[in-house]
Amino acid sequence: MKTILAIILLFSLTLGHAQTRISGNVLSKNGEAIPGVNIFIENTYDGASSDADGNFSFTTTEKGIQTLIASSIGYKTWRKEVNLSSDVSIEITIAESVNTLDAVTITAGSFTADDEGRASVMKPLDVYTTPSANGDVMAAIRTMPGTQAARDDGRLLVRGGDSYETATYVDGLIAAKPYYSKTPDVATRGRFAPSLFSGVQFNTGGYSAEYGQALSSVLVLNSSGLAETDVTGVSLMSIGAEANTTRRWDKTSLTLSGSYTNLEVYDKVFNRSIDWEKPVESGNVSAIFRYKPNSSGIFKAYVTADRGDLAYNTPMGTDGNSMLISNSGTTVYSNLSYRDCLSEKTCYRIGVSSTYQNNNLGLKLDDVNTREYNIESRFAIVHDISDAVKLTWGANETFNTYTQEYTSFEGPTFSGDFNDHLVAAFVEPEIKFSKNLAVRPGIRSEYSSVINKWNVAPRFALAWKTGKEAQLSGAWGMYYQTPQADYLKLNTNLNFEQATHYILSYQFGNVSDRLFRAEAYYKNYSQLISYETGENTLPQNLQNNGNGYAGGLDIFWRDQKSIKGFDYWITYSYIDTKRKYKYYPEKATPDFISNHTVSFVGKYWVNKINTQFGGSFTAASGRPYNDPGTTAFNDKKTKPYTDLSLNLSHIFYIGNQYSVLYCSLNNVLGNDNVLSYRPTGIESTQESSSLVPVKRDLKRMVFVGLFLNF
Incomplete structure (x- = not known):
């Protein structure tokens, strides 16, 4: 022992x-x-x-x-x-890391909390519960600073830019036709349902070198990943119906949906400002497939097709004559993407998107048939060289084919077509010198075969963290865009249009609590397309001799903390802009510009009755319009615009799935807003001295929807 x-x-x-x-x-x-x-x-x-x-x-x-x-x-x-x-x-x-959660992020021109680390400034629920949006992503974005409250258009008009100057991307791939077809005097809306996306990144300028072909801004829609569970939904609405079903397996999910819209009931019940011959009628089918082979990789496939038509009579003069305008068309959009990582430090994204549209516009006895096909392939590689340096580079190739035939009752009068290959490449490092200072230089280059021109677009952004929740950001960059199809079908001897952005912003707080943002900007335009109006209103003498500027201040405040259950944001935008482009005889403020715009959106959740009450108010100063009877161009202004909209969303459960009863009322006060004035002749922009006021179709828009999930 x-x-x-x-x-x-x-x-x-x-x-x-x-x-x-x-x-x-x-x-x-x-x-x-x-x-x-x-x-x-x-x-x-x-x-x-x-x-x-x-x-x-x-x-x-x-x-x-x-x-x-x-x-x-x-x-x-x-x-x-x-x-x-x-x-x-x-x-x-030990030294502080430059990649901490509170590290500086480059945000100049981008209305997000940051690129990926925090939530985007607008989620799908924000879109659905914004009273004035009626479930339209584009309408909800118009409550953000830097946009115009153009209710007669429906498309995004950003910081003095025309609607064609904003590009829309889904999972980093171009969506060539993000809106339904636009006709005179009738506003359009976005093509994509908010429920498809996990977040929205709205870049009002100074955006990344990864994107191009947008003089003013880009809207990046990031789609959701695998569906969480099996669910079947049926929606009954005052404008139509929708049904969808989703199935989730171990590594895959599939969603199928279909919808039908018909505004004939509104035409019979309400007093409408537009003389409808055939109110809007449309149908849509979609399929969404997701496959996640491993923890870092995911394949996404999205296909949607829609068809719609409408017809209405529009005034042609003081004698009571009118012209019948009709529109019918089919659009098919597909988006395939895959992302994964080659190592812990290197990840990649690849994908292809395509858009096909066949649209027929009727102008009295004349017909304009337009067919377009756009396909883009793209890849991007993100490499973390070190904790302080991230390098992103990639390329894309876009093919666009366009054919248009203009036929009058007397016989064929015009046809035009073109093909274009656009090849682009970019490289963009992001360097964090400390957790308080970061810079992002970048360069992008593009070649367009239809105009046989190259461009080189350098860009630079920086951010300096001035406090725990405060930072200054700045951006400068050159942006190019190929002339629009309406011009290339007539003349391909043109050059890229160009804009140069200068941006300085200050941000304090965080988006999940309280966030304040103020941003000043200046944008210089050059090489814009200008022309004279020729026979059959077709542009003639097309040149790149247009120019202009846009400068202003945007302010954004969002508060989700001060009052329990209450979320609101307030925006204000001031802009001073003039340009000489299109048929403008001199430099002038475009007719879609309000110098001052203010918006308020508020939502209050009442837990006891599972109901959210919402309200939004928008006011804008008068927009310029041209009176051919005066010597100056666009020197008249409409009266100020105001709109108060209210809604409520009541949530209830069927089994373990939630359902929603939704009601909204736009323009509660019934203001008879005149959005603009146009010459009585649709074909004329300057010759007629008689003007027709452009108003919303309905003074008050009532929408009721019952969204059931099983």
């Missing part, structure tokens, strides 16, 4: 002598103690955490040269080789 005890005692003493003690303290570069840092020997369980004073101590049986590691969230990982032949006492100094 004594022998056994002696052996155990001897073994314990030997083991105790074999252990090495490692101790020390952990400090910041400023000499401050850092608690909670993990210090350990690489590939072992031997280690400890620093205490409140930054001190640590532990023992290990490891011998020889070993790697000692110190790590903590918000700090760069520290490594050092130590000799464990005897006890070690060491002082560790």
Whole structure:
């Protein structure tokens, strides 16, 4: 027995002598103690955490040269080789990481909290519950600063830019026709349902070199991943009906949906300003497939097709004559994308999108048939060179074919067509010198085969964190766009249109709490397309001699904290802009511009009755219009525009699935807003002295929907 005890005692003493003690303290570069840092020997369980004073101590049986590691969230990982032949006492100094959650992010021109780390400024629920939007992504975005409240258009008009100057991307791939067809005096709406997307990134200018062909802004819609569960939905609405079903398996999900819209009931019940011959009627079918083969990869496939038609009579003069305008068309859009990572530091995105549209516009006895096909392939690679440097580079190729035939009752009078291959490449590093300072230089180059021209577009953005939740951002860049199809069908001897952006912004707070943003900008236009109106109103003498400017201030405030259950945002935009383009005889403010625009959107959730009440108010100063009876161009202005809209959303459950009863009323006060004036002849822009006021179709728009999920 004594022998056994002696052996155990001897073994314990030997083991105790074999252990090495490692101790020390952990400090910041400023000499401050850092608690909670993990210090350990690489590939072992031997280690400890620093205490409140930054001190640590532990023992290990490891011998020889070993790697000692110190790590903590918000700090760069520290490594050092130590000799464990005897006890070690060491002082560790670790540096803050530039990639902490509170690190600076480049946000100039982009209305998001940041690129990916936090939520976008607008989620699908924001779109659905914004009273004035009626479920339209584009209408909800118009409550953001920098946009125009153009209710007679429906498309995004950003910082003085025309509607064609904003490009829409779905999962990084172009959506060539993001709106339904536009006809005179009738506003259009966005083609994509908000429920498709997990977030919206709205860039009002100074956007990344990854995107091009947009003089003013880009709207990036990021689609959702795998569906969470099986669900079947039926929607009954005052404008039509919709049905969808979703099935979820282990690594895949599939959603099928269809909808039908018919506004004939509105035409019979309400007093409408438009003389409808055939109110809007349309149908849509969609399929969404998702496949997630591993933790980092996901394949997305989205296909949608719709067809619609309408017809109405529009005034042609004071004598009571009118012209019948009709429109019918079919559009098919597909989007296939895949993203994955090659390693922990390198990820990639590849994809292809296509848009086909066949549209027929009837103008009294004349017909204009337009067929367009657009297909884009794109790839991008993101490589984390280090904690402080991220490099993004890639390329895209876009093919567009266009054919238009104009036929009058007397016979064929015009046809035009063209094909274009647009090839582009970009490279854009993002460098964080510290968690308070970052820069993002970039360059993009494009070649268009139809005009046989190259462009090179340098861009630069920076951000400086001035406080815990405050930062300054700035951006500069050159942006190019190929002339529109309406011009290329007549003349391909043209050049890229060009705009140069200058942006300075200040941001304080965070989007999940309170966020304030103020942004000043200036945009210089050159090489804009100008022309004279020729026979059959076709442009003639097309040239790149147009120019202009746009400058202003945008302010945004969102508060989700001050009042429990209450979320609201307020925006204000001021703009001063003039340009000479299209048929303008001189530099003037475009007819879609209001110098001052203010919006308020508020939503209050009442938990006891599972109901959200919402309201939105928009006011805008008068827009310019041209009176051919005066000598100056676009020197008249409409009266100021105001709109108050209200809604409510009541949530109830069928089994474990939630359903919604939704009601909204637009323009509650019934203001008879005159949106613009146009010459009585649709074909004329300057010759007629008689003007027709352009108004909303309905003074008050009532919408009721019952959205059931099973």
